[in-house]
Amino acid sequence: MIDADALPPFVRERLRALLLERSHALVLGFDPDWTLREIHGDAAFHGIDTDAPAARIAALQDLFVGIDVGDDQEIPFVELANGRSVHVYLLADGESFHLLLLDADEARATQRSQQQLANEAVLAGHAKSKAIDALRNIRNELERQRARLEEANALKNAFIATMSHEFRTPLTSAFGHLRLLEQQLPPGESGDALQAVRRSLTYLFALAENLLEYGRGEAGGGLLYPTDIDLDALLADCEAMFCPLAVAKNLVFRATLERSDATTPRFDEVKLRQIVINLLSNAMRYTHSGEVVLALRWADARLHVEVSDTGIGIAPEFQARVFHPFNSGAQSGSRGAGLGLSIVRRLVEQMQGTLALQSELGVGTRFTLDLPGAAASPSTNDAAPVHGRVLVVEDDVDVSRLLEVAFEGIGLDVRVVGEAAAAIEVALAEPPRLLVFDMHLPDLSGCEAVFRLRAQGYRGAILMLSANASADARDAALRAGADRYLTKPIDFAKLEAVARELLARE
Amino acid sequence: MSAGPFKVCMLGDFGVGKTSLVSRFVRSTFSDKYMTTVGVKVDSKEVARPGRDPTKLVLWDIAGRNAIDSVSANYLRGASALLIVADGTREASLAAALNLLMQARGLLPNAFAVLAINKFDLLDRWEIAPPTLTQLRRAMTVFETSAAAGSGVEEAFAAIVAGLDP
Structure with missing residues (x-):
């Protein structure tokens, strides 16, 4: 604190003048009843009209509600009605008192800017932590949703795998026994009834495959099993299946084959048939007069398939939609599930082919x-007999009997075991040239059994059979130690070819 | 009981809406721009009393703090009532409000107090749960207020007037 008395008089006087000027000091003298007696200083700065000061005086009086004006009082940083900030001092003077008002605007502005920053930082910190909490909650919810979706997807996959097994196991038996029956007839006489059974089985198989293919989804990555294709047989089967339908609708059905490549085409036969049957079924459904034509052309190692009709056609705005699943509104008068063309597109993509549509309403x-x-x-x-012993591990009696017949047919000695544990013992004691394992066995899974065999030194060929057509199942079998993986229903020609290939590799 | 005027002090942490509540009550205005209060703003409003002459409330809008320091204690002198304000979207502001109330009670044992939980218009962001308010209501008068929308504001000040003049 400066000692004013020690200052030279002219300095003291100058300092006093400066302080009074800068603080805009105002002194108001009051009687005890708040009657204004005197006023000194910058009244205008503080919004006080010296001719009519009552309103401002009332506002100042409000500052001392409940307070004894007989004692000195100090109220810093008071914002008055004119928006200015003042320090207010009440100076008791016997019965009367004085109010001293000093400008605090500048000090307030400084304090406000510091306080504003600090408070806003705290408020922003709070908002930020709330936002982080909200994001954390969203992330947790997404994790929960993902877990639920994964669980649902796993359930869907399990359902499809189960249904796949349920479809394929009886179809294997039916196709296999049909083949046995056909073999018992003289060559060239397979019989109308057996042909009808084969057609119907094939159709049923195609329907089941459509549903399963759809259920597998885009990411299912269906497997391709290319085999040699007899295009004449494919054409004949299509004629046998669709001619009766065409006759019933008074349509002409023509199927042609042109071949300019001498090699034998190789495709996944089930999927190729699925494509052709779906396209022909679609053409038959939407054609009410005229013709339906299937034209196959094998040239330059590529198969060109054309299915054309004189049906109702597809409006341009619907042409993209026909390849979407459950598109039954795309073609007027449609009654199908709307799955066929979406599956055609998917299968064509799997086979790395191209698909084009031209249509006019x-x-x-x-x-x-x-x-x-x-x-x-x-x-x-293919023709030469092979020798050696094959151990078939299959718990389904019908299927094991068919496998037995098939392997004996190419010259192999066959032993059948119904359980995995027993098969491991037999295989280790007397290693066969070829082990054929069913994926689903009553005691151990085929994968577990194969893994144990490999872990105990079995080095012979292992072929895994399964009704599960998923890529995951195949990969699991191959990782466990199987050499090849085939799905049911068993294509016996393919089975024989694979068996020969594995034995030749040995 | 005196006919007034009565000094009413607004107490609460910073940013809870004390200035906005006064502005809503006295001028029926609201600004969503946050402007910190330095020191104190003093306003007044004449209020009606059922069956009695109107009275005047002198409202001391004291800069937000989570505890009472010597300056705030000075501002509280002579207050008849306290409007303790918390922000429903910041649970910590309720703890601060209750702490302020306890400290103020030591200085003003006879002051009538009302608790306003402000920002009711932001209810979806509230951190203060209904059971907490139920518990508080057993001990004091509590209002959910919104200076932005106006809800609960008149009621809170009316409760103060009623509490001052039982």
């Missing part, structure tokens, strides 16, 4: 496919 529709043939498999002497 009221004129007809043409689907054009271009499918590259698969590479030829290592050559094996």
Whole structure:
């Protein structure tokens, strides 16, 4: 604190003048009843009209409600009605008192800017922590949703795998026994009844495959099993299946085959048939007069498939939609599930082919496919008998009997075991040349059994059979130690070819 | 009981809406721009009393703090009532409000107090749960207020007037 008395008089006087000027000091003298007696200083700065000060005086009086004005009082940083901030001092003077008002605007502005920053930082910190909490909650909820979706997806996959097994196991038995019956007839006489059974089984199989293919979803990555394809047989089967339908609708059905490549085409036969049958079924459904034509052309290792009709056609705005699943509104008068064309597109993509659609409303529709043939498999002497022992591990008696017949047919000695544990013992005691394992066995899974065998030194060939057509199941089997993986229903020609290939590799 | 005027002090942590509540009550205005209060703002409003002459409330809007320091204690002198304010969207502001109330009670044992939980218009962001308010209501008068929308504001000040003049 400066000692004013020690200052030279002219300095003291100058300092006093400066302080009074800068503080805009105002002194008001009051009687005890708040009657204004005197006023000194910058009244205008403080919003006080010296001619009519009553309103401002009342506001100042409010500051001392409940307070004894007989004592000195100090109220810093008071914002008055004019928006200015003042320090207010009450100075008791016997019965009367004085109010001293000093400008605090500048000090307030400084304090406010510091306080504002600090408070806003705290408020922002709070908002930030709340936002982080909210994000954390969202992330947790997404994790929960993902877990639920994964669980639902796992359930869906399990359901599809189960249904796949349920469909394929009886179809294996039916196809196998049909083959046995056909073999018992003289060559060339397979019989109308058996042909009808085969057609119906094939159709049922195609329907089941459509549903399963849809259920597998886009990410299912269905497997391709290329085999040599007899295009004449495919054409004949299509004629046998669709001619009766065409006759019933007074349509002409023509199926043609043109071949300018001498090699044998190789495709996944089930999927190729599924494509052709779906396209023909669609054409038959939407054609009410005229014709339906299937044209196959094998050239430059590519299969060109064209299915055309003189049906109702598809309006341009619906042409993209016909490849979406459950598109039953895309073609007027449609009654199907709307799955067929979406599955055709998916299968064509799996086979790395192209698919084009041309259609004109009221004129007809043409689907054009271009499918590259698969590479030829290592050559094996299909006719030559093979020798050695094959151990078949299969708990389904019907299927094991069919496998027995098939392997005996190519010259192998066959032993059948119904349980995995027993099969491991037999295989280790007397290693067979070929082990054929069913994936689903009563005691151990085929994968577990194969893994144990490999872990105990079995080095022979292992072929895994399963009704599960998923890529996951195949990968699991191959990782466990299987050499090949085939799905049911068993294509016996393919089975024989694979068996020969594995034995030749040994 | 005196006919007034009565000094009413607004107490609460910073940013809870004390200035906005006064502005809503006295001028029926609201600004969503946050402007910190330095020191104290003094306003007044004449209020009606059922069956009695109107009285005047002198409202001391004291800068937000979570505890009472010597300056705030000075501002509280002569207060008849306290409007303790918390922000429903910040649970910590309720703890601060209750702490302020306890400290103020030591200085003003006879002051009538009402608790306003402000920002009711932001209810979806509230951190103060209904059971907490139920518990508080057993001990004091509590209002959910919104200076932005106006809800509960008149009621809170009316409760103060009623509490001052039983």
